[in-house]
Amino acid sequence: MPDSIHAIPEVVILRLPLYVRVLTQLKDEGTEVISSRELGDRLSVTPAQIRKDLSYFGRFGKQGRGYNVSYLVGELRQVLGLDRQWNTAVIGIGRLGRAIINYPGFAPEGFKVVAAFDADPAQVGRQFEDVAIQSIGEMQQTIRERNIAIAIVAVPAPQAQRVISELVSCGVKAILNYAPIAPQVPEDVRVRNIDPVLALQTMTYHLKVRQDEAGS
């Protein structure tokens, strides 16, 4: 159990899915073996970093040869818990929420939307892609019954913190948040924010420097 000796840095966990993605692609292309150098080239990271990241979880490579792609991707999927299905619920069934329910990219990766909730009584009872919309009041019970571990929040910003707090009190420990806010949650709850505006705003700083230089 090599992963129980030292705590694993969170940044490492954040990189593993990237490795999985590229390795899966390599596997589909028929590549059987890959070195940390080649993998690093594909991901724009140093080979040393890849080797170190992987070494937190085991010894997957062979000296002089590299990593067996199928084997490594399998091990990493297991490490990340991607070897099972995860049930999710979508909260907020507006344009965005409907798009999320219809998004075909989740299911093949093991993420299944099994419930949907909306505050608007007019929406309750409607059906999208096998999923019937329920009222917010039914959330706690459904989350328990359907073993929902991950919530996807797509409500308008003003309601987002309230909804997230409610999810937390339902025992949800992982939230994918599409609302443009900085949610406050207990530290044992993980939140990932999807926020294109924020992403754009982190790039303009560098563009500005460039633009200002050109102007002077």
Added chain:
Amino acid sequence: MPDSIHAIPEVVILRLPLYVRVLTQLKDEGTEVISSRELGDRLSVTPAQIRKDLSYFGRFGKQGRGYNVSYLVGELRQVLGLDRQWNTAVIGIGRLGRAIINYPGFAPEGFKVVAAFDADPAQVGRQFEDVAIQSIGEMQQTIRERNIAIAIVAVPAPQAQRVISELVSCGVKAILNYAPIAPQVPEDVRVRNIDPVLALQTMTYHLKVRQDEAGS
């Protein structure tokens, strides 16, 4: 010019938009002054980190009092280059691309979609929200003419790297990528990826640990 002495860590740039967002909200709520402690509480960051981050760009606070919200948000917007309009182009006008063009959240923040491109000739010429779809071949010229600094990529994964490389050769230095790939770009080009599956996959690791513990 306090920001010219030391290079500013990239992580700091990544946090600034968060500060801007919360400060803007505070401003709207009528808060005039805020301390680093209160701001830190809202963002789940230590006060020291906020003070240090801000200190890279100037001295915005007053001892014994805190930061004037309006003033600080204005300064930070200027630092980030959010005090101007940024023209963007969307490439790939499928379901996702159309949703991006119609998304009402960009314009208020100064990001304007002024062009749209698609490889499918049947799409070319159609109009969405003031924006006429052009062929990929017209990209270079339009990017120059319309002063487009940021590209938003919403093409299917298999085409994404090719499109991104083409954008790079058109001189684009900032790309918001919705395709589930790890794009390779020169180091002077910035890419931010929007990828909900990847975000979910970074959370399951912790859920798995919890689940496994419960099982044993």
Added chain:
DNA sequence: TTTCGATTGCGCCAATTGTCACAATTCTAC
């Protein structure tokens, strides 16, 4: 077999990033 080029895993060090703690300063209240 033996040799040789390739590549891993990891100890150790370097670089980066975060936090502490405190002097300096501001505001308020009396």
Added chain:
DNA sequence: GTAGAATTGTGACAATTGGCGCAATCGAAA
């Protein structure tokens, strides 16, 4: 005016993260 409470900005330190370099090992080729 003065005292005291609050809070910034920053230098010094601590913690975290990344990368180098090399012994160990693998596979191929002769």
